[in-house]
Amino acid sequence: MGSSGSRPGRAPGRPLVGVTAYGERASYLVWEHDTVLLPRTYPDAVFRAGGVPVLLPPRTEAADAVDRLDALVLAGGPDIDPDRYGAERDPHTGPPRPERDAAEYALLRRALEVGIPVLGVCRGIQVLNTALGGTLRQHLPDALGHTGHNPTPGVFGTVDVALEPGSRVHGALGERVRVQCHHHQGLDRLGDGLVVTGLAADGTIEAVELTGREFVVGVQWHPEQDVVPGAAPGTAQDDRGLFAALVAAARDREREHV
Template sequence: MNGSDAHPQARPVIGVSTYLQQARTGVWDVNACFLPASYVEGVNRGGGTAVLLPPQPDGAAVADRVLDGLDGLVISGGRDVDPAAYGQPRHRLTDEPVGYRDEWDFALVRAALRRRLPLLGICRGAQVLNVALGGTLHQHLPDVLGHSRHQRGNAVFSTSSVQTVPGTRLAALIGEHSDAQCYHHQAIDRLGEGLVVSARDTTEGVIEAVETDPALAADAFVLAVQWHPEERLDDVRLFSGLVEAAKSYATERVS
């Protein structure tokens, strides 16, 4: 039994996947599981309680047990998904695969979809969702677009204007247009099964958000954006939307 089971009106518990890579702090330079605090703050400001989900070996075997204690899930950003997962050789500028982080994120997404757990994907998280459902990615957008505006480098986010698709869950949450903080050199190419596009970049039409097809799962909160909402915490509508869905999920479990 988790907190939401005991107290349906309590703040829902939202799991957030973490990075797994080398990190330096003080005199230490170690392989680490970590996450920028802005993700946690986004969940908190949206009304939820965040717990971190570091990558685990044999993720598929334990993901369901982990999700038993959660009311919602965020798949965070980070390094590129291994292109072997969508049947492509690795582009020379695609990151080296990140050990078992891919396995863990895919396991979390698939387990969440099975149980209709509310899910928000962020940047890499959108790509994980798409690939988990059989989609593919553009491995290096400058090859497609001829510029690197979506990822300027040196940890400098660019601002893109995105237009939502009318009638989508995303449009209901953020309206027709939004400015988005972007830092991605990859993007969704072929859509995964059961997904629809819910936003595109207004300049070149790059897919900037996807969600489950409402005709197939009208009541499911499965939404993923290519941008970084945790970088603009004056606007937590995406986190609030996830938390509201998590509240309903928690209530349904105990009713």
């Protein structure tokens, strides 16, 4: 692979970061139809980190683009089909999105094959875990006795997370971080090679990393969101630092392949 400025049609020095997108029925302006969409917070976070976002539609053919990318973000979204990790469907689990499930498993598989950095966000950490043979808890309130990780539809919950010293997330964010979460599911049995690098006070796994890889990180929260509301002055955590760490890892990899 050549230098980051050697490929036609891209800005020199700005890594290409693929971001998986939703396939949903949506309304906008005078239209209502099937769409490929993504909250703008994701591409904005990639741009601010120094990369160029490339939206990847929920089609398995999108995996063909991985060889041209410098990093991959598995975005948040709906529940994974429990068939993917050999579980019975819980009544609280949302309707399956087989097209998106298949696409993201294919994208992740190829990303791991070629060795580009990966960041899994919310659903993305769950894709990472189940693709590596792990399982999920399908409704955390049943296990935890509270809804702090997903207080209301469309409202983020504020969660304090302790990060493992020496981990990628610790290097990007520090020892503790206050994050925004919106998930009713969580990791149960860990996938092969994953280690826990972030925990909420209630024991919920909030970050994992894949051993033996430079940057394969999953977080259960939403690092694409703005600074967490209510943080003390001078301590507000803009955890888009994870996107900066992802882009830095992509640049490091690119330099190694010049």
